[in-house]
Amino acid sequence: MPPKNTLRKKLYTIIFEAETPAGKAFDIVLLVLILASVAVVTLESVVSLRRDYLYIFVTLEWIFTIIFTVEYLLRIYSTSKPFKYIFSFFGVVDFLSIVPTYLSLFILGSQYLLVVRVLRLIRIARIFKLTRFINEGQVLSNALRASATKIAVFLGTVLLLVVIIGSAIYIIEGAANGFTSIPKSIYWTIVTLTTVGYGDIAPKTALGQVLASFVMIMGYGIIAVPTGIVTVEMSRSDKQQVATQVCPNCHTEGHPLGAHFCYNCGFKFDR
Amino acid sequence: MPPKNTLRKKLYTIIFEAETPAGKAFDIVLLVLILASVAVVTLESVVSLRRDYLYIFVTLEWIFTIIFTVEYLLRIYSTSKPFKYIFSFFGVVDFLSIVPTYLSLFILGSQYLLVVRVLRLIRIARIFKLTRFINEGQVLSNALRASATKIAVFLGTVLLLVVIIGSAIYIIEGAANGFTSIPKSIYWTIVTLTTVGYGDIAPKTALGQVLASFVMIMGYGIIAVPTGIVTVEMSRSDKQQVATQVCPNCHTEGHPLGAHFCYNCGFKFDR
């Protein structure tokens, strides 16, 4: 139910939708502002830049915050159900995007609080929800959701292995070689199994290196499992798109999308 | 053959099965207890935590051990074939899950013995055996089993390569650059081929770096092989899904989904 007031209605179309030229322009401006403001948050954390350009950073940050505040208030004003919006996921994100700057007036040295503002990035997800990207994203997330149980079984098995192997390497290497506790040894096992391999902790004994080799080859091999799961799932959802394309006359498959005739027997499709 | 005694029968249904509400509740409580007890074993290995909370850890550990001991005895009592259970895989795991705590009374400083208790995690596998996860796990393990020979050929070739390349890098780099022996050089080759790359040993000579580059690109490429094997196998088992339909005429299994006739004897299914 859109708001009856004409101004509110217009604002709603511009702010919440993207079908009109004004709505599209609003989205693009918002996207640029979000990216710019996150860039400022990010660069501000660099000590040398903060020292030299603090004035510019603070000024820009206030400009962004005021714009986002106005946008937030307009969203509340234009929607017909303000409370539903305020307590929705994106409503909370919008609020968290502006509140740290205001809080920084009262809480001094709240450097870490300000980092919360990178959550503004999540707002980008809303913008893209309104574009053609959503379809492709849907295919991806469908494939992932369909294989969720398989992936859960896989992850569970991996975690079980990681704890047992982590305990084994803790016994084999011991605190003297950097494996000071089981949690740290489990951390090392994850670092190795996923083939990240920082090298901050590495086995020193021969037996430890044999176990490490085993873990690496295992990690190298079992990456095939999630890959296989997702590929099969994607391939299935891909085929379901073209599943209707079987010739009723000669049963040939593989017709290009939008085919009007069977490429094998020339049968005309009723569509 | 379930035990005739009613109490034993009931206990059997609760402990070994998961169809009844009591059986499900038992499984969930057991799952929580196992995870909590493994968390205690893990955290106890952290020096600073052991120093500060030793009393709590020891108390919790005895509570868990007594509960698991009672469970173990109930399992022996409720099953109709106690010896078969005791010497079964899970029977041994159950025994190993409780015995280290009792042994720690007699053997002082048996820190490493206690780590054996993380094997309790394996008991989780039993719990999940009784849920819907088993089906998905079946698909995964079937796919892996079907491609076992291909994976063995692949792994054998990789191991052969790893030994030969390890020997080559040992000659090229030598002990002065950290490649002190062939086993250590083989360890480095595995670290590199699997793209783990700790960096604890790294080639220093130009020729060694050329060989390393070659190994990396090879490792980067051949990961495609196990991935391809598993994906094709999963895709195949995905297509030929559901072996539940057994031919009532010739008892063949493995009919494709939606089969109307037995592929072996041509018997027509009533469906």
Added chain:
Amino acid sequence: MPPKNTLRKKLYTIIFEAETPAGKAFDIVLLVLILASVAVVTLESVVSLRRDYLYIFVTLEWIFTIIFTVEYLLRIYSTSKPFKYIFSFFGVVDFLSIVPTYLSLFILGSQYLLVVRVLRLIRIARIFKLTRFINEGQVLSNALRASATKIAVFLGTVLLLVVIIGSAIYIIEGAANGFTSIPKSIYWTIVTLTTVGYGDIAPKTALGQVLASFVMIMGYGIIAVPTGIVTVEMSRSDKQQVATQVCPNCHTEGHPLGAHFCYNCGFKFDR
């Protein structure tokens, strides 16, 4: 429109085409010269080699430059539309391949300028454009282009995650543990998520290592997504192979291999 002058015509066939024996020989000589000249540029950057063999390097470089200059001038001369060639992509690359050597006469110590000459490698792409490799490359690049939107969605999500996780690790670990700024923390997140794992920065706090473990397992898992996308796309283009058959009636392309009828207008192919 080929140039009317016979010499220019002949040169054009030799230099720009590869159907004649002379054209093929020209391409092979050019390929060898490019590889040799890039090898010289590369080796010249090694301090010890530059010190000992500077004279040889400079001599070789001038020989290559003069040959490439002659080739460049012949290309301009033989083509019927010189300006179109000069400002085409390959024309600019050809120019950039020779100009740094001449500039080095005027600008002293222009070590970095000379590195631009490795762009000569791009010229190899032109040579292979004229061989059978182009077909295979086409299949690859088609598959990548078809999945471009999916890959963009995937990359966008990854970048969003990387910024948010990078900010979180910056707060958790702080400057004392090497995470001196958000950009650096984002860099660490990319290093970890892609399973590269240099180890130049690594989390030291327990919470940081938990987050790192999460990132690693995530990175280990989500590599399945681009792999799945590309595999499905390749599999599809593999099935619908050969777009060479164009319907003589309605000019539709993209008929499956062995098509007897146009899938668009039903026209029967004479084959």
Added chain:
Amino acid sequence: MPPKNTLRKKLYTIIFEAETPAGKAFDIVLLVLILASVAVVTLESVVSLRRDYLYIFVTLEWIFTIIFTVEYLLRIYSTSKPFKYIFSFFGVVDFLSIVPTYLSLFILGSQYLLVVRVLRLIRIARIFKLTRFINEGQVLSNALRASATKIAVFLGTVLLLVVIIGSAIYIIEGAANGFTSIPKSIYWTIVTLTTVGYGDIAPKTALGQVLASFVMIMGYGIIAVPTGIVTVEMSRSDKQQVATQVCPNCHTEGHPLGAHFCYNCGFKFDR
């Protein structure tokens, strides 16, 4: 043409073939001897073991060498075309497997020469050639060979990228940050692109880390390409095995191997 002499004929069957029980036993003994001798070569390179067990190592090595020498001479004796065998691939490998031990009598300190003996491992390939593993290996190597051109295009593009990116990082980071020459920078690029990530060289400047992030994400993504190529190729060769299984009556596919009836229409296959 097998040798006419009965003893030679028998020896030939035992040594070169694996159909008879004696031939199989010979292969198994040979396999064990090769693995044991390579284990000795490998362990001998460990300084502490060589110091303590040199006597045992040398004795074992002479036993292995004499056995392999006898085997080598028997192979020459039993085959009807000795020269063809001697200069065949496996003939040369057999020769290289024994000659270093004899040479070590004349050349002192020939530690590196002895490493050549790990080439004995290649002889294992001959043994497995005679077993059922060959079929699976055939499927793998067929799939790899069929996709060789695609993989070559892919590798060529990767190498081109690696040289250009390596040159760029050399200019950006420079010798001060460890990127002392273009070859070394190319080595770093390969280490990063393949997600190995030793960390012996790592970018220190902001621009270098941006480029590194780009390379990592690229490397993370393009691994999908060889994986996709090999998966599609394996999937194709997998389908060709079952391609004959199409019902001539209703054109249904996906019949299990060895089906006698169509699972869809009950049509009896003529086989």
